[in-house]
Amino acid sequence: MTYRLRIEPSGHEMDIEANETILEAALRHGYALPYSCRSGTCATCKGKILAGSVDYGDVDEKMLPDEEMEAGFALFCQATPLTDLSIEAREVGAAAGIEIKTLPSRVARIVDLAPEVRALFLQLPSTQEFRFLPGQYIDILLKDGSRRGFSIANMPGPGAQLELHIKHVPGGQFTGHVFSTMKEKDILRFEGPLGTFFIRDDWPERPLLLAATGTGFAPIKGMLEQLFANPDTRDIHFYWGVRYAQEFYYQELLQEWQARHPNFHFHPVVSRPDASWNGRTGYITTAIGADFPQPKDLVAYLCGHPDMVFDLAESLEQSGLDSQYIFSDAFVFAK
Ligand code: FES
Numbered sequence: 001m002t003y004r005l006r007i008e009p010s011g012h013e014m015d016i017e018a019n020e021t022i023l024e025a026a027l028r029h030g031y032a033l034p035y036s037c038r039s040g041t042c043a044t045c046k047g048k049i050l051a052g053s054v055d056y057g058d059v060d061e062k063m064l065p066d067e068e069m070e071a072g073f074a075l076f077c078q079a080t081p082l083t084d085l086s087i088e089a090r091e092v093g094a095a096a097g098i099e100i101k102t103l104p105s106r107v108a109r110i111v112d113l114a115p116e117v118r119a120l121f122l123q124l125p126s127t128q129e130f131r132f133l134p135g136q137y138i139d140i141l142l143k144d145g146s147r148r149g150f151s152i153a154n155m156p157g158p159g160a161q162l163e164l165h166i167k168h169v170p171g172g173q174f175t176g177h178v179f180s181t182m183k184e185k186d187i188l189r190f191e192g193p194l195g196t197f198f199i200r201d202d203w204p205e206r207p208l209l210l211a212a213t214g215t216g217f218a219p220i221k222g223m224l225e226q227l228f229a230n231p232d233t234r235d236i237h238f239y240w241g242v243r244y245a246q247e248f249y250y251q252e253l254l255q256e257w258q259a260r261h262p263n264f265h266f267h268p269v270v271s272r273p274d275a276s277w278n279g280r281t282g283y284i285t286t287a288i289g290a291d292f293p294q295p296k297d298l299v300a301y302l303c304g305h306p307d308m309v310f311d312l313a314e315s316l317e318q319s320g321l322d323s324q325y326i327f328s329d330a331f332v333f334a335k
Contacts, residue, residue, distance in 0.1 A: 003081040007031060008050060008088050021057070022076040022087060032095035036137075036195045037149070038077045042306065042330040044196070045076040052085035090324075092196045098131050100191065102141070107186045108161060110178075113249035116168040117215060118178055119153070122188060124160040130192075132156060134222030135199065135301070135329070138164075138192030140174065148174045148334035151219035151303070152193065155226045165218040172335030197303065197329035199223050206325070207235040209292070209300040211284055211312060214242060216304030219329060221250065223301065228261060237291075239267045241284035241308070245277045267291075285312045289319070296320040299327075306330040 001018040005025055016025035023045055026033050036044040043063045049072050056069065057078030064075055076089065105122035113119050124130050134155045139147040153163040168179045197219055199208075208227075212220045217240055227236060242248055245268075254266050269280045269287050280287055285308065292298065295316050302309045309330035317323055 032092040048088040050086040052083040054079040132193035133198035134226040135219040136193035138190045141189045153218035165215040210238040213304030239284040302328040
């Protein structure tokens with residue numbers, strides 16, 4: 001069974017199959033709606049059903065509370081049509097022309113970054129163009145049909161490599177393999193680029209607030225490379241939170257960026273400091289709240305554990321930053 005889907009305010013119309021999610025249909029037709037996890041765990045794709053009815057799919061109350069569902073909201077990565085539909089969603093123009101591909105890659109390098117964190121550098125086929133925006137992610141496709149999502153930690157460059165930061169999850173099938181038997185020249189298949197977490201061009205005068213926990217630094221690193229590749233004089237504040245100071249990595253690069261770019265301000269924050277740490281302590285949400293009691297003029301990009309991302313987004317909104325200026329990529333570690 002096929003229905004019609006209309007996106008407002010753009011007025012774009014398309015077919016949608018009965019077993020297809022709203023997000024899948026939009027992407028299939030070349031229209032990017034905001035999304036990240038595609039599994040109902042980040043709420044990035046939440047939007048309003050203006051007309052028609054949907055099967056809401058497998059939805060966690062935390063991501064879509066009953067009162068929001070009653071007010072007409074749905075998670076577009078989960079909702080499938082029961083009738084023709086009209087929805088309200090901000091289309092993401094910058095991602096619209098970028099083709100999502102399935103490609104092979106070769107493991108070019110494996111580098112230890114921190115205890116239990118490794119970088120994988122994947123070489124792309126020279127015969128295939130792969131376009132992406134810094135901050136997007138790819139899904140590694142495993143032989144059993146499952147997939148593992150990882151952000152791309154670099155900007156597109158002439159070497160045609162993708163850098164991923166892999167956190168070892170005990171018992172994890174894929175990350176266990178990365179930390180034991182994976183070797184250079186191994187072949188990995190992936191799908192991408194995915195997600196709509198990337199720097200928007202819309203407000204070049206607004207200072208940037210970038211915030212990450214743990215390996216949430218990966219997409220932020222790609223965004224920073226992009227920002228520093230172009231003349232950009234607005235202030236860029238990057239808060240990086242970890243539990244233990246040993247979990248920071250790329251410290252030399254961050255120091256070099258601070259030295260070279262006076263508009264770049266790096267704020268490392270440790271929640272479980274030992275005696276050797278003499279920097280800031282606690283959680284980044286608290287640190288940002290103290291530094292920016294009135295954040296209404298910023299644009300914020302948040303990446304890391306859902307608890308941090310949702311808390312920080314809520315705190316910024318309550319302090320006066322309109323939600324249109326907050327972009328996030330909430331993730332749990334891929335296993
Ligand atoms: Fe839909 Fe994450 S909840 S993209």
